[in-house]
Amino acid sequence: MPQDKIIPFFRPSLTEAEIGEVVACLRSGWLTTGPKAKQFESKFAAAVGAKHAVAVNSCTAALHLAVEALGLHEGMAVLVPSMTFAATAEIVRYQGAIPILVDCDPLTFNLDLADAERKLADLRAGRLPATIPRDLPVVGIIPVHVSGLMMDLHAVHAFAQQHKLWMVEDAAHALPAAWRPNAKHAWQKCGENSSKVTCFSFYANKTITTGEGGMAITDDQAIADRMRMMSLHGLSHDAWDRYSGGKAWDYRIAAPGFKYNMTDLAAAIGIHQLARAEEMRLKRESLARRYCKSFADCDEFELPAWPENRIHAWHLFPIRLRLDKLTLDRNAFLHQLKSRGVGCSVHWRPLHLHPYYAETFGWRADNFPVATPLWERLVSLPLFPDMTDDELNHVVHVVLDICQEKRR
Numbered sequence: 001m002p003q004d005k006i007i008p009f010f011r012p013s014l015t016e017a018e019i020g021e022v023v024a025c026l027r028s029g030w031l032t033t034g035p036k037a038k039q040f041e042s043k044f045a046a047a048v049g050a051k052h053a054v055a056v057n058s059c060t061a062a063l064h065l066a067v068e069a070l071g072l073h074e075g076m077a078v079l080v081p082s083m084t085f086a087a088t089a090e091i092v093r094y095q096g097a098i099p100i101l102v103d104c105d106p107l108t109f110n111l112d113l114a115d116a117e118r119k120l121a122d123l124r125a126g127r128l129p130a131t132i133p134r135d136l137p138v139v140g141i142i143p144v145h146v147s148g149l150m151m152d153l154h155a156v157h158a159f160a161q162q163h164k165l166w167m168v169e170d171a172a173h174a175l176p177a178a179w180r181p182n183a184k185h186a187w188q189k190c191g192e193n194s195s196k197v198t199c200f201s202f203y204a205n206k207t208i209t210t211g212e213g214g215m216a217i218t219d220d221q222a223i224a225d226r227m228r229m230m231s232l233h234g235l236s237h238d239a240w241d242r243y244s245g246g247k248a249w250d251y252r253i254a255a256p257g258f259k260y261n262m263t264d265l266a267a268a269i270g271i272h273q274l275a276r277a278e279e280m281r282l283k284r285e286s287l288a289r290r291y292c293k294s295f296a297d298c299d300e301f302e303l304p305a306w307p308e309n310r311i312h313a314w315h316l317f318p319i320r321l322r323l324d325k326l327t328l329d330r331n332a333f334l335h336q337l338k339s340r341g342v343g344c345s346v347h348w349r350p351l352h353l354h355p356y357y358a359e360t361f362g363w364r365a366d367n368f369p370v371a372t373p374l375w376e377r378l379v380s381l382p383l384f385p386d387m388t389d390d391e392l393n394h395v396v397h398v399v400l401d402i403c404q405e406k407r408r
C-alpha cells in the first residue's frame with residue numbers, strides 16, 4: 001500500500017443496478033415521491049417483516065414523525081440514551097418535550113436499563129437537574145442499536161410496559177440485524193414484531209444508502225397513516241395519489257405537517273441497496289472478523305462486543321483504547337491514524353457533553369459515569385463492504401504500529 005494512499009472511513013457500495021435504476025427514473029420524468037418510493041416501501045416492509053413502511057428523506061424525519069404520531073408534546077419527557085447521535089434527542093425537542101438522558105452499557109454502548117430505572121427514580125425524588133420538573137410525565141423510550149448491535153428487546157419491552165411507555169427504536173445502524181434471547185429461540189429481525197415504530201437511516205455512510213433517506217416502519221395502521229400524512233405537509237393525499245388519481249388540485253390540509261417525503265430518485269437507489277443488504281452485511285462481518293483476529297493479541301485496546309445471540313449489522317467498528325497502556329490520548333491516536341492515511345471517527349461525544357444539553361438542562365459529566373470516561377477512549381476504524389484486503393491490512397498494520405510505538 002503506497003504511503004500517500006488514503007483509506008476513507010467509508011465508501012458506499014454502488015453497482016450498475018443502482019445506477020441503471022436512477023437513470024431509468026430520470027428518463028421516466030417522475031422524480032419525486034411516486035412509484036419507486038411505493039415499491040421501495042413495500043419491499044422494505046416485506047424485508048423486515050412489518051405491515052407498513054413510510055419512506056422519508058432521513059432517519060431524523062422518521063423519528064420525528066414517529067413521536068409526533070404518538071402524540072408527544074410540551075410538558076412530557078422521553079428516555080433517550082446520551083450515547084447517540086444528535087437526531088435521537090433533537091426530535092423530542094422538536095415537539096417541545098424534554099429528553100431525559102440515560103447512561104450506556106460499557107461494552108455495547110447501548111442504553112443501560114438499570115440507569116433508566118435510576119433516572120426515573122431520580123426524577124421523582126427531585127435529584128435530576130432542577131430544569132427538569134419532578135412531576136413531568138415520562139411517556140416513551142427511544143433505544144438505539146449502536147453500531148448495529150441490537151439491544152435485548154424483551155428487556156426493553158418489559159421495562160417499557162412496566163413504566164407504561166411507548167417505544168420507538170432508533171435503528172439507524174441496524175439494517176439488517178437480528179437478536180434472540182438464546183440459541184433456543186428463533187432470530188427476530190430488527191423491525192419485526194417490535195416497537196410502535198422502528199426507524200432506519202439511509203444516510204451516505206449507513207449500511208444501505210439512498211444518499212439521504214430513512215424509513216419508519218410500524219404494524220399500527222393509524223400511526224402509519226398519520227406519519228404518511230405528516231411527511232407531506234399534512235395533506236390528505238400525497239403527490240403521487242393526486243397525480244395518478246387525476247385530482248392533482250384537490251387536496252385538503254388536515255394538519256400543519258412537514259416536508260419529509262422521499263424522492264423516487266433516492267428510492268431508485270434504495271430498491272437495489274435493499275436487495276444487497278445481507279450481501280453487504282456479510283462482507284462487513286467478514287472484515288470485522290478479520291479485524292478481531294488481527295488484533296486478538298493487542299493489549300492496548302478492547303474490541304467491540306459481539307455476543308453470540310446477535311446478528312450484528314456492523315455499521316461501525318469501534319475500539320476502546322486502554323489509555324493507561326498508551327502514552328498518547330484518543331485525539332492524538334486519531335491524529336496518528338489520519339497522518340498515516342487511515343480515515344477514522346468517534347461515535348460519539350455523548351449528548352450530555354454537548355453545550356446545548358449541558359447548558360439548557362444542566363446535565364453534568366458525573367450524571368453519566370459510564371459514557372463520560374468511555375467516549376474519551378473511542379475510535380471507530382474504517383469498515384465498508386468493498387474494503388479491499390490491501391486496505392484492511394494497511395489499517396491493521398498502522399493500528400498495531402501506533403500501539404507498539406506508543407506503548408507505555
Ligand SMILES: Cc1ncc(COP(=O)(O)O)c(C=O)c1O
Binds near residue numbers: 088172200203
Ligand atoms: C443513531 C442515529 N440515529 C439517527 C441518525 C440520523 O440519521 P439521518 O442522517 O438519516 O437523519 C443517525 C445518523 O448518523 C444515527 O447515527
